[in-house]
Amino acid sequence: MVKARRLDAGRGRKVTFSFDGRSIDSYEGETLATALLAAGVAAFSVTRAGQPRLPFCNMGTCFDCAVRVDGQDLVRACLTDVRDGMQVERQEGK
Ligand code: FES
Structure with a gap:
């Protein structure tokens, strides 16, 4: 019998x-994208046309x-681990 493991x-x-x-606040081992989404951030960046952007691929390909x-x-938030004291700002128009 196989015993389930957690x-x-x-x-x-x-x-x-x-x-x-x-x-x-976040926890070591989480990505910056995870922490920002958990905190309810509605836009990681804003396009030149003023459109909000959020993670799309979550694997480093799209830069959203x-x-x-x-x-x-x-800096791609989906590939970046959170660090104590890091200063993160919304990316605009790039
Ligand atoms: S969500 Fe696509 S590169 Fe981060």
Whole structure:
């Protein structure tokens, strides 16, 4: 008889970062995209036409999750782990 096993669902250490000046709590091991979506962020970036953008592929291909991290433009939130103290800003017009 096969016995069912459960994966460890424990969370990492709590970390705090900012998004456009708003303080957001998250956990080590989560991606920035996960943390921003969980915090209810409605737009990661804004197109030149003013349209909001959110993650689409969640695997690093589309750049719809692009944000500015610590002054670096076009960082893909779906591929970036959260770090304590990181400064994240909405990416506009790129
Ligand atoms: S959601 Fe497509 S690159 Fe991040």
